[in-house]
Amino acid sequence: MNWQAMKSIYVFEMVRTFRTLWQSVVSPVISTSLYFVVFGAAIGSRIDEVEGVTYGAFIVPGLIMLTVLVQSISNASFGIYFPKFIGTIYELLSAPVNILEIVAGYVGAAATKSFAIGLIILGTAYLFVPLDIQHPFLMLGFLMLTCLSFSLLGFIIGIWAGSFEQLQIIPLLVITPLVFLGGSFYSVSMLPPFWQTVTMFNPVLYLISGFRWAFFGTADVPVALSLLAIAAFTVICIGVIWLIFRTGWRIKN
């Protein structure tokens, strides 16, 4: 293993993050606060408790997930797309490194950043609603695994993307709707039976459900199923990345 290389990539990426720290942190905090004002205060005041939790608290896990998924994907995709775009990828390709080291460096940095943002949003949430997290360590574990797996997905998107527009498309057109429809702001049991069935095909539901379980001990689907889903997703992403590097798809001539 070229540990030195892995560390270099990771540190280099983290330094980039710190250079744009304000943008990275301020915008998620502001948008989360807006969600609390709109959903929590305005709408939530008209909604009774959901599954024994106040509505304001109920939406916290979904809100964190929404930001963390989008951030993981955009951080990781940008991290690898940028060198491709400006041509500095030549250095990665000519260095004595293997896929594992490259991916660990880039994805590790992207996941670290979105994990930190997740925690900041959690901190922001405390300003608005009282929270009593039932399984704090599981909650952190879940968050970490989510950051990791979606950063892997972001890495794939970054390699696939041929333009900055394509880079934005997946988080915007796929992830955001899936999060909204995956029970971020409601419990699936509140839906009519037909839509309940449809929602079961939304992979993000399993994430949010598991994450919410760690907070409040209630879930739409069994927590084991949530864990299994995210594990399977991680494995698929790793497999795809392995295939990309084996074939040199979109990175080598």
Next chain:
Amino acid sequence: MSVMLSVRDLSKTYGSGHEALKSVSLDIEEGEIIALLGPNGAGKTTLISTICGITTPSGGSVTVGGHDIITDYRPARRLIGLVPQEVSLEPFEKVINTVSFSRGLFGKPRDDAHIERTLRQLSLWDKRNAQIKELSGGMKRRVLIAKALSHEPRILFLDEPTAGVDVELRKGMWETVSGLKADGVTIILTTHYIEEAEAIADRVGIISKGQILLVEEKSALMKRMGKKTMRIDLQSPISALPEALGDRGLEIEDDGHSLLYTYDTAATRTGITTLLQALSDAGITLRDIHTNQNSLEDIFVELVKDGA
């Protein structure tokens, strides 16, 4: 001397179907400087990219320091420094960070003294904390060289290092290259500028249309292909060549004020003595004589023309 780089029957066909390298073979000794000369699109960049792992070869094999670049890529690549043709750098990064990053990427532990030495050598030390986007084109190119040298490579590829660089900087670059050679680094550079190959290379390879036409010691190449011309200035102009000077290939120039004689330096007889004798016999008075060695440029033009 051991072989540092060995290229065997290397070929590359791009996805577009373009055959950019056609069974190229090349051996390079440790510590030598070889210049690859060729027109645009000859395949110089493709050759370098393939050796360095940026492009996947379609056939053949390459070893660097005895290590196969595919099966044994780690030790092979640790020996290589690459300065690409295109200036690609992270615009917002500081010079010193991007150079240190390269060292780490190649698996070398941090060594501030070495980085400082490298930056000083390339006159970049004063700019170490500048963002790359603030640098001039020549400086950016030197940052690329600093990155390539950051991990102390034993073989350095310079892909058109002086393209678009002004004369002074070019000379500076040549000095850097000689300094590296003194440290025993093997250097392969591609260039358009023939005077560059002439000035710094030990051997010259000529590449055209994906094939290496020849690789020779620079001096041997000059000797083998080298023709000299002798310009004879006359006291009084002549309008036609006297019969006696017949078929020597003499040309009249400058409205009859001078004669141009071309001869082969490698031939056993250059014909100079008999020519001078014949001129004297014909009653032609000479004012001055200059000889001129053909440059690599002439050789190059000739070869590429023949190879076409």
